[in-house]
Amino acid sequence: MSHSIQLENATCRFGDLVAVDEVSFSIEAGERVAFIGPSGSGKTTLIRLINSMRVPDEGTVTVLGEGIADLKVKELRTLRARVATIPQHLGLVENLTAIQNVILGRGGKRGTFRSLRDLLFPSRKDQETIHALLDRVGIEDKLFTRVSQLSGGQRQRVAIARALFQEPDVILADEPVSAVDPARARDTVDLLCSLSEEDGYTLCVSLHHLELAREFFPRLIGLRSGKVVLDGAPETLQESELTELYELSDEEMMADA
Ligand SMILES: Nc1ncnc2c1ncn2[C@@H]1O[C@H](COP(=O)(O)OP(=O)(O)O)[C@@H](O)[C@H]1O
Numbered sequence: 613m614s615h616s617i618q619l620e621n622a623t624c625r626f627g628d629l630v631a632v633d634e635v636s637f638s639i640e641a642g643e644r645v646a647f648i649g650p651s652g653s654g655k656t657t658l659i660r661l662i663n664s665m666r667v668p669d670e671g672t673v674t675v676l677g678e679g680i681a682d683l684k685v686k687e688l689r690t691l692r693a694r695v696a697t698i699p700q701h702l703g704l705v706e707n708l709t710a711i712q713n714v715i716l717g718r719g720g721k722r723g724t725f726r727s728l729r730d731l732l733f734p735s736r737k738d739q740e741t742i743h744a745l746l747d748r749v750g751i752e753d754k755l756f757t758r759v760s761q762l763s764g765g766q767r768q769r770v771a772i773a774r775a776l777f778q779e780p781d782v783i784l785a786d787e788p789v790s791a792v793d794p795a796r797a798r799d800t801v802d803l804l805c806s807l808s809e810e811d812g813y814t815l816c817v818s819l820h821h822l823e824l825a826r827e828f829f830p831r832l833i834g835l836r837s838g839k840v841v842l843d844g845a846p847e848t849l850q851e852s853e854l855t856e857l858y859e860l861s862d863e864e865m866m867a868d869a
């Protein structure tokens with residue numbers, strides 16, 4: 613199997629702060645991985661390294677065979693189209709309909725004029741494709757509903773459909789279920805995972821919710837202060853390793869106070 617994502621000693625700093633600290637791991641094509649760890653441990657920065665929104669200060673990040681630091685603008689655009697990101701808070705446009713938000717997932721692959729026309733007057737083909745996608749995520753009746761009229765769970769489904777519309781090789785989701793109740797969160801994570809099994813895309817999800825990570829992901833990568841402190845299948849990890857991950861050190865408690 614080919615590597616989908618490979619980090620070698622990747623480090624990312626903000627001034628003096630080391631947000632991602634010499635991180636190394638490989639994720640194979642089609643794997644499903646949850647990034648876990650307390651707030652501030654580096655999950656979002658890690659996702660931004662993988663989707664090439666940031667370049668590592670040290671070390672390398674290779675995605676779908678391409679070293680992201682070496683790419684020219686055009687190659688970067690091609691790579692980004694193959695890696696769909698569901699950002700924290702989903703990044704939907706409230707005043708646009710579900711179908712329009714999904715079309716925006718196509719991003720800059722077309723010229724501005726064509727993109728605008730697609731958005732205002734979706735082609736029959738786009739309508740059919742997106743209707744089928746909304747059907748897969750369980751909101752086929754919401755095609756022309758404005759996002760502002762949708763519930764939290766329905767919004768998550770629009771964001772998933774928008775990612776799928778890109779036909780990506782990798783989907784990255786940053787705390788996609790932080791804004792809904794536990795039952796709804798479970799449904800959304802379940803959906804992301806079963807779609808990835810059906811379509812074969814690599815799935816990396818950062819999750820604050822340890823129970824969901826253990827239930828749905830064959831592999832967990834635990835971060836603390838930017839370092840990988842655990843990496844393995846949930847059943848091979850010690851209970852104490854997992855609880856310690858979320859326990860604050862004295863130093864962190866001082867910083868918190
Ligand atoms: N743009 C930024 N500028 C400065 N510091 C940042 C920035 N983004 C993140 N950080 C810091 O980097 C660390 C890791 O943050 P982040 O990756 O957002 O963690 P997580 O997603 O696990 O909460 C935190 O200490 C955070 O304050």
Ligand SMILES: [Mg+2]
Pocket residue numbers: 655656657700786787
């Ligand atoms: Mg985050």
